[in-house]
Structures are given as C-alpha cells and as structure tokens.
Amino acid sequence: MKSFDIISLDLFNTLVYIDRSSFDLWSHMEKSLREFPDLGHKISLNDIITDYYSAIRHKMRDKDTEREFRNDEVLFEVLKQYIEISPDLTALAHDIIKFYFESALPLIHLLPGVYETLDYLKEKDYTLVLTSNHSWAQNGWDVLRKHDLIERNYFDRIIFSGDIGWRKPSPKIFTTALSGLSYRSKKHIIHIGDEINADIKGALEFGIQALWIQSPRDKDKEINNLSVLKIISDIRELKTLF
Numbered sequence: 368m369k370s371f372d373i374i375s376l377d378l379f380n381t382l383v384y385i386d387r388s389s390f391d392l393w394s395h396m397e398k399s400l401r402e403f404p405d406l407g408h409k410i411s412l413n414d415i416i417t418d419y420y421s422a423i424r425h426k427m428r429d430k431d432t433e434r435e436f437r438n439d440e441v442l443f444e445v446l447k448q449y450i451e452i453s454p455d456l457t458a459l460a461h462d463i464i465k466f467y468f469e470s471a472l473p474l475i476h477l478l479p480g481v482y483e484t485l486d487y488l489k490e491k492d493y494t495l496v497l498t499s500n501h502s503w504a505q506n507g508w509d510v511l512r513k514h515d516l517i518e519r520n521y522f523d524r525i526i527f528s529g530d531i532g533w534r535k536p537s538p539k540i541f542t543t544a545l546s547g548l549s550y551r552s553k554k555h556i557i558h559i560g561d562e563i564n565a566d567i568k569g570a571l572e573f574g575i576q577a578l579w580i581q582s583p584r585d586k587d588k589e590i591n592n593l594s595v596l597k598i599i600s601d602i603r604e605l606k607t608l609f
Contacts (some may be wrong), residue, residue: 368490369492369609370555370588371556371576371609372493372550372551373495373496373550373557374488374494374556374559374609375495375497375545375556375557375558376495376496376558376559377497377499377500377559377561377562378497378510378511379499379501379561380561380580380582381559381560381561381602382477382478382516382602383393383476383477383478383481383510383514385471385475386475386476389474390471392420393416395467395470395471396420397416398470399463399464400412400463402463402466403459403462403466405459406446410449411426411449414417414449415445415446415449417563418445419441419442422445422554423436423438426441433535433537434532434534434537435500435532435533436502437439437502437529438467438502438503439465440460442463442464443456443457443543446460448457456529464503465505468503468505468506468509469506469508469509472509472513475513477514478602479601479603480601480602481514483601483603484603484605484606485516485519485607487606488609489520491609493609494523494548495521496523496524496526496548497511497526498526498535498540498541498560499527499528500540500562501527501528501529502529503529503594504530507529508527523548524544524545526540527538529544536538536565536570536573538569538572541569541570541575542573543609553575554574554576556575557575557576557578558575558578559605560577560578560580561582563579563588566579567578567579567595576595576596577595577596578595578597578599578605579595579597580599580602581598583600
C-alpha cells in the first residue's frame with residue numbers, strides 16, 4: 368500500500384523557475400511603470416518602487432493574518448500618495464501590474480524532469496494537488512498553460528493564494544486545497560516545496576508531512592529541528608521516493 372494518498376506541490380522553484388539572469392525585480396517594475404505615461408514625468412519612479420516593495424514585504428511578513436494581498440491594490444495605495452486620486456487610478460494600477468506579470472511570463476521556465484516526474488506520480492495513482500503562493504493568480508494560471516501543465520491533466524486540484532485570499536503557511540490554504548479529496552488521514556498527505564516557512568513549517572503545522580526542495584540559493588540554509596521526510600535538490604528524485 369502506498370505511504371501517501373495525496374501529494375501537494377508548490378509551483379515556483381519546485382516545478383518552474385524564473386530566469387534571474389534576465390529578471391530583476393526593481394528594473395522590471397521600473398519598465399512596467401514607464402509603459403504608462405499617465406503617471407507623469409515629474410514623479411520619482413524610484414520612490415514609487417521603493418514604497419511598493421516595502422509594502423509588499425510588510426504584507427508577506429504579516430504572520431497575524433496570513434491574508435493574501437492584491438498587487439494592484441498595494442500599488443494603488445502607493446500611487447495615490449504621488450498622484451491626485453481620479454476614477455482612473457484603480458484601473459491604472461491594475462494595468463501596470465498586469466503588464467508586469469505578463470511581460471515576465473517569457474522568463475518563467477519549466478525545471479528539468481517535471482514532465483517525467485509528474486507522469487510517474489500519476490501512473491502510480493497519486494492524487495496531485497498544486498498549492499501555490501501566488502498573489503497574482505492569473506499569472507499562475509498563465510504559467511501552467513504556457514507549460515501545458517493543465518492540458519496534461521496532472522492535478523486534481525489547483526489552488527493559488529491570490530484566488531482564495533490566504534497564503535501559506537496559513538492552514539486555510541491547505542484546508543481549501545484538500546477539501547473534498549479522499550485520503551486516509553493527514554499523515555498520508557505530503558506537501559513539497561522550497562520555502563522553509565511557507566511550505567515546510569506551514570505543512571507540518573497543518574499536520575501533514577513535508578519534503579523540502581533545497582534550491583541552489585538555499586544551499587547554506589538549515590531547517591533545524593523540522594521533521595521533514597527528505598531534503599532533495601531535484602524534483603526527479605521523487606521517482607526514487609514514491
């Protein structure tokens with residue numbers, strides 16, 4: 368009998384990655400802002416970008432609520448400090464963020480071995496769930512479509528934090544991801560991801576098991592006393608574990 372009934376997988380740095388050699392958060396946001404001349408020429412883009420990412424970091428570290436945020440609403444709150452509020456400011460913030468994520472899509476690539484690993488897990492009759500922290504859910508869906516991860520019918524459930532309003536490590540996102548699915552008990556569920564707090568601590572505190580994919584940037588990080596099933600560096604290693 369299989370040890371697990373459900374395997375939950377993160378998206379970024381688990382199944383896909385963004386090419387950091389071609390993508391820089393700051394310059395990409397600056398490029399997105401410059402696409403919209405309605406901002407005016409006297410506004411300091413550096414100030415807007417600084418305030419925007421400061422607000423994003425604050426919301427991501429908000430452990431009290433773990434509520435997901437909307438990127439365009441965060442940008443709107445920043446822009447209204449610099450631009451006279453008008454009926455179009457909400458739409459402007461939305462269009463800037465939409466451009467930001469759409470123009471980043473070509474830089475998001477599938478990690479090696481994803482198809483063969485997911486094919487293997489489906490052949491073994493595991494229930495696969497995608498549980499992703501992505502505040503701009505449309506981009507998450509676009510990433511899945513770009514790489515045929517929807518068309519290949521791998522996932523029995525796909526959850527983006529931006530769609531449901533809660534992000535990992537909140538138990539509410541795991542509860543939503545597993546709702547209505549069949550499993551023997553929580554000990555027969557495992558979540559796989561790269562973020563120590565969101566993926567590993569979140570899963571363990573929810574009562575399911577966890578497997579850490581240690582990305583190259585985290586090679587010097589430790590997970591201390593967290594009881595993970597395994598630490599791997601390549602998703603293809605799952606074929607030797609399940």
